Amino acid sequence: MAFWTSRRSLLAGAGGLTASASLAGCANGRIVGFDKARRSLDIANSSEPLSLDPHKASGSWENNILGNMFIGLTTEDGQARPVPGMAERWEVSDDGLTWTFSLRRATWSDGEACDAHDFEYAFRRILNPENLAEYASILYVIKNAQAVNAGELPPERVGVRAIDDLTLEIQVEHPAPYLPQILKHYTAYPVPKHVVEEHGDDWVHPDNIVVNGPFKLLRWWSNYIVHLDRNPSFFDNENVVLEHLYFYPANDVNAAARKVMSREAGWSTRFPSNQVAQLRTALPGFVRVAPYLTVNYFSFNLTRPPFNDVRVRQALAMAYDREFVASQIYKTGERPAYAFVAPGIADYPGTARYRWADTPVEERKREAERLLRAAGFGPNNPLRFAFSHRNTSDNPRVAVVAQNDWRSIAPWVIVELQGVETQVHYANLRAKNFEVGDGGWIADYNDAKTYLYLMETRTGPQNYPGYSNAEYDRLMHESDFVVDAAERAAMMLQAEQLMLDEAPICTSVVINSLNLVHPDLTGFEDNLEDIHRARWFGIKA
Amino acid sequence: MLAQAIRRLIFAVPTLLAIVAAAFVLMHAAPGGPFTKERQMPPEIERRLVEKYGLDLPVEQQLLNYLGDLARGDLGPSMTYKDKDVLDIIAEGAPTSAILGLSAMALALLVGGALGVMAALRQNRAQDYAVMALAIAGVCLPPLVVGPIMQLFFGVQWGLLPSQGLHRDEFGLVYLLLPVVTLALPLIAIVSRLMRASMIEALRSNAIRTARAKGLPEAQVVLRHALPIALLPIVSYAGPALAGVMAGSFVIETVFQLPGVGKQFVLAAQQRDYTLVMGVVLMYSFLIIMLNLAADLLYRVLDPRSRTA
Numbered sequence: 065m066a067f068w069t070s071r072r073s074l075l076a077g078a079g080g081l082t083a084s085a086s087l088a089g090c091a092n093g094r095i096v097g098f099d100k101a102r103r104s105l106d107i108a109n110s111s112e113p114l115s116l117d118p119h120k121a122s123g124s125w126e127n128n129i130l131g132n133m134f135i136g137l138t139t140e141d142g143q144a145r146p147v148p149g150m151a152e153r154w155e156v157s158d159d160g161l162t163w164t165f166s167l168r169r170a171t172w173s174d175g176e177a178c179d180a181h182d183f184e185y186a187f188r189r190i191l192n193p194e195n196l197a198e199y200a201s202i203l204y205v206i207k208n209a210q211a212v213n214a215g216e217l218p219p220e221r222v223g224v225r226a227i228d229d230l231t232l233e234i235q236v237e238h239p240a241p242y243l244p245q246i247l248k249h250y251t252a253y254p255v256p257k258h259v260v261e262e263h264g265d266d267w268v269h270p271d272n273i274v275v276n277g278p279f280k281l282l283r284w285w286s287n288y289i290v291h292l293d294r295n296p297s298f299f300d301n302e303n304v305v306l307e308h309l310y311f312y313p314a315n316d317v318n319a320a321a322r323k324v325m326s327r328e329a330g331w332s333t334r335f336p337s338n339q340v341a342q343l344r345t346a347l348p349g350f351v352r353v354a355p356y357l358t359v360n361y362f363s364f365n366l367t368r369p370p371f372n373d374v375r376v377r378q379a380l381a382m383a384y385d386r387e388f389v390a391s392q393i394y395k396t397g398e399r400p401a402y403a404f405v406a407p408g409i410a411d412y413p414g415t416a417r418y419r420w421a422d423t424p425v426e427e428r429k430r431e432a433e434r435l436l437r438a439a440g441f442g443p444n445n446p447l448r449f450a451f452s453h454r455n456t457s458d459n460p461r462v463a464v465v466a467q468n469d470w471r472s473i474a475p476w477v478i479v480e481l482q483g484v485e486t487q488v489h490y491a492n493l494r495a496k497n498f499e500v501g502d503g504g505w506i507a508d509y510n511d512a513k514t515y516l517y518l519m520e521t522r523t524g525p526q527n528y529p530g531y532s533n534a535e536y537d538r539l540m541h542e543s544d545f546v547v548d549a550a551e552r553a554a555m556m557l558q559a560e561q562l563m564l565d566e567a568p569i570c571t572s573v574v575i576n577s578l579n580l581v582h583p584d585l586t587g588f589e590d591n592l593e594d595i596h597r598a599r600w601f602g603i604k605a
Numbered sequence: 606m607l608a609q610a611i612r613r614l615i616f617a618v619p620t621l622l623a624i625v626a627a628a629f630v631l632m633h634a635a636p637g638g639p640f641t642k643e644r645q646m647p648p649e650i651e652r653r654l655v656e657k658y659g660l661d662l663p664v665e666q667q668l669l670n671y672l673g674d675l676a677r678g679d680l681g682p683s684m685t686y687k688d689k690d691v692l693d694i695i696a697e698g699a700p701t702s703a704i705l706g707l708s709a710m711a712l713a714l715l716v717g718g719a720l721g722v723m724a725a726l727r728q729n730r731a732q733d734y735a736v737m738a739l740a741i742a743g744v745c746l747p748p749l750v751v752g753p754i755m756q757l758f759f760g761v762q763w764g765l766l767p768s769q770g771l772h773r774d775e776f777g778l779v780y781l782l783l784p785v786v787t788l789a790l791p792l793i794a795i796v797s798r799l800m801r802a803s804m805i806e807a808l809r810s811n812a813i814r815t816a817r818a819k820g821l822p823e824a825q826v827v828l829r830h831a832l833p834i835a836l837l838p839i840v841s842y843a844g845p846a847l848a849g850v851m852a853g854s855f856v857i858e859t860v861f862q863l864p865g866v867g868k869q870f871v872l873a874a875q876q877r878d879y880t881l882v883m884g885v886v887l888m889y890s891f892l893i894i895m896l897n898l899a900a901d902l903l904y905r906v907l908d909p910r911s912r913t914a
Binding site: 093094095106112114115116117120193194196197198199200201213214215265266268269282283285286287288289291310312314315316318319322323325326328485487488490491494524 | 636637638640641646647648649650653654657685686687688689693694697698753756757760761764767768769770771772773774859860862863864868869872875876877
């Protein structure tokens with residue numbers, strides 16, 4: 065860090081202090097969170113972005129902001145389905161390995177052309193390990209991407225090539241019909257080559273940044289506000305209605321709801337599930353509950369006894385009463401999960417289930433006891449283990465239910481609960497330093513693979529249970545090379561069923577997305593990915 | 606007086622060093638690290654990140670490097686914010702925290718002081734009991750409870766005052782009203798109790814008996830003679846307390862969604878943003894040392910006895 069930057073920021077801080085006095089006069093009116101006259105929307109976003117560089121972001125709350133600033137080759141419609149973005153159309157070669165995208169003529173917000181070269185530059189940049197992009201693995205389907213990201217090949221070898229200004233060719237490692245799903249993800253956004261080359265990593269500073277999306281960054285006040293204004297040079301600017309967007313990091317979910325109740329925010333990306341009844345009364349028309357591609361599940365640590373025994377795992381997975389958790393702990397219609405892949409995911413039948421899913425839970429508990437006895441446990445050899453869970457939101461209450469269900473199998477099942485700070489919890493899971501641990505998975509893209517790859521041997525530390533099955537790995541690997549969507553899905557389905565039969569995980573519930581949205585804000589459509597771009601928003605008169 | 610101030614400042618350096626070292630070691634001893642997240646990053650990226658921030662070195666070496674940077678006035682880049690430096694983040698949060706803290710302390714000294722004096726002058730009468738009851742309530746009700754209640758009534762129910770933030774990215778002073786009052790309530794409670802006790806003691810002192818014997822009017826006795834003596838414990842309380850509120854109140858800044866340093870500090874600790882935590886610790890300790898010094902100097906002005914020492 066150069067000294068001048070720090071001095072500059074100190075001066076800016078001091079300047080802010082002086083400016084505050086002069087601004088005070090005009091800034092004392094109350095905020096209207098959804099101001100129809102100003103066409104502005106204040107948004108209680110779930111957390112603070114840690115970067116506004118699409119190559120360095122890694123959270124859905126960052127996505128909420130970034131997706132309004134940048135447009136990838138494809139982009140989301142109101143339903144979060146991939147639709148043409150910067151690419152007007154594309155063709156796939158017969159072997160499914162080469163995709164050719166025809167780009168629209170468009171510019172960055174500084175008037176420079178945003179073309180295929182910016183995309184080529186962006187893919188090379190994010191996959192170059194020197195740039196420390198944490199989320200580049202989403203793009204590993206692109207040819208050579210993983211090798212480049214591991215530092216084994218130079219960035220120029222990434223399978224993305226600008227054929228001319230408006231034609232981009234992407235080669236993939238194996239047929240990937242879900243590529244348009246991935247290309248709408250923020251890791252696949254273009255970056256302005258000319259600005260990044262001039263400013264380096266400082267290009268995202270509000271003074272330097274240029275965007276190709278509907279809104280541009282005006283100010284980012286750490287852990288307080290991100291202010292975006294409409295970008296008049298956006299290619300579809302004529303159809304954008306809103307002028308200003310303000311994102312607040314509402315880490316406290318109750319404060320987020322209060323912000324909407326006091327009408328200081330027009331949209332909150334979440335609300336406390338246990339207050340849904342009161343919110344429905346206090347804010348008629350605001351509450352939006354929708355299925356979401358997120359599954360909570362518990363991992364058994366297969367690398368140590370007793371969880372290397374499938375009977376123990378099945379017994380515990382069986383005895384856990386998902387229906388109770390889904391209906392009594394969560395209050396917003398969450399569904400019990402009897403499979404790992406979230407229901408509703410694209411091009412996937414989703415019919416794999418635990419084979420005992422339809423058996424009543426009391427009967428399952430008796431079967432669980434039989435299994436545990438068969439595994440050698442009993443009054444003289446009690447099954448004793450610790451269940452570690454995250455200490456956040458509803459997780460501790462879910463853990464108590466799980467503990468109770470497992471203890472009710474037999475008096476000799478002894479479960480100790482360990483609430484752990486989230487960050488530490490994931491470090492423990494990764495290091496296999498746990499016995500049974502909870503977790504959740506939000507789909508990165510709308511395809512079953514985003515879940516199923518987690519249980520592959522090659523996934524390594526993030527395969528929390530340490531599950532390894534040659535047949536599973538083979539099915540997953542071979543499904544990558546199947547061009548026919550139905551055939552591919554059938555293979556993944558077979559893998560999922562195989563995995564569920566061995567129960568390395570105990571699935572818990574399918575989470576819903578919870579939003580509070582001003583009823584006069586049009587264009588906000590409930591969708592599986594919980595992605596809502598302000599580009600589609602309008603105002604009901 | 607100047608010599609003493611300089612001496613104190615010189616002693617402050619080893620104190621700061623000790624604080625930095627202790628905080629640094631404690632921070633690194635906490636489990637987890639800035640790069641453990643829900644989703645794992647590729648091993649190559651993690652390796653390079655760890656290397657970039659020197660987290661692969663032994664802690665002593667990291668500490669030495671940090672102190673070296675510090676000597677050059679460099680607080681380093683934030684470890685969780687990818688595009689921000691620690692100094693940037695502190696500079697963004699400091700004005701709000703400072704205004705909040707200073708206003709709350711000023712309010713507390715004025716209101717708490719006045720209440721305390723009143724209670725002392727009406728000792729064991731209704732007014733005294735009322736003030737003390739208020740003080741107990743003020744201490745017992747934490748801002749975590751008072752803040753949301755104030756928001757609910759003034760902001761949501763009655764709609765009188767803005768309840769969150771600072772008017773987007775502008776700086777609306779009215780927005781600070783509720784947080785300042787919330788932050789000041791416990792301070793008022795403490796100040797009024799301190800003031801009452803020390804005022805009662807001062808009124809019983811020989812100096813005051815002499816003043817009264819001279820036939821000075823009561824107002825003059827209280828304001829000119831008793832008050833300066835009675836203020837001494839307040840001054841020694843207010844110095845460090847001011848540092849505390851100016852360095853940012855996590856609860857207030859979270860409840861009222863204000864962009865202060867306190868909120869950053871707690872978030873940084875949770876996310877193991879070592880450099881940002883160290884930066885705020887440093888700022889806080891520096892403030893404490895400076896304000897303690899200021900309190901001591903003020904002491905000398907108020908209390909003639911300490912000047913001869």
